[in-house]
Amino acid sequence: QVQLVESGGGSVQVGGSLRLSCAASRYSVSIVCMAWFRQTPGKEREGVAIVYRDTDITAYADSVKGRFTISEDNAENTVYLQMNSLKPEDTAMYYCAAARNCPRPDSFSLSGRTMFTYWGQGTQVTVSS
Secondary structure, eight states: EEEEEEEEEEEETTTTOOEEEEEEEEEEEEEEEEEEEEEESSSOOEEEEEEEEOOOEEEOOOOTTTEEEEEEEEETTTEEEEEEEOOOGOOOOEEEEEESSOOOOTHHHHHHHGGGGGEOOOOOEEEOO
């Protein structure tokens, strides 16, 4: 069982930056991809960024391209999400997720959520103007 614990959320003003961390305990070599999702009340959880562990290929939702960067430190069993140039519409609960069977990079954001088996508890990000 893979356990994921997020940290690094908080409140920031427009244009600011935050870095989220996702620490994985009992990291399984069978985990193929890690991703960050976000959700606001009344909306579907959407994929923000994904990294494929065997190839280090990354993909992003269009709404965050050029502003967010996903990375991983395998030695620390940790995945990061660096968020720059934050906007009010980035306000959401952010979740880390892991999967053995992974969605394609071009579909993970809108339809890949159900393929992720392991989820963290979430960390809140609030961007104010």
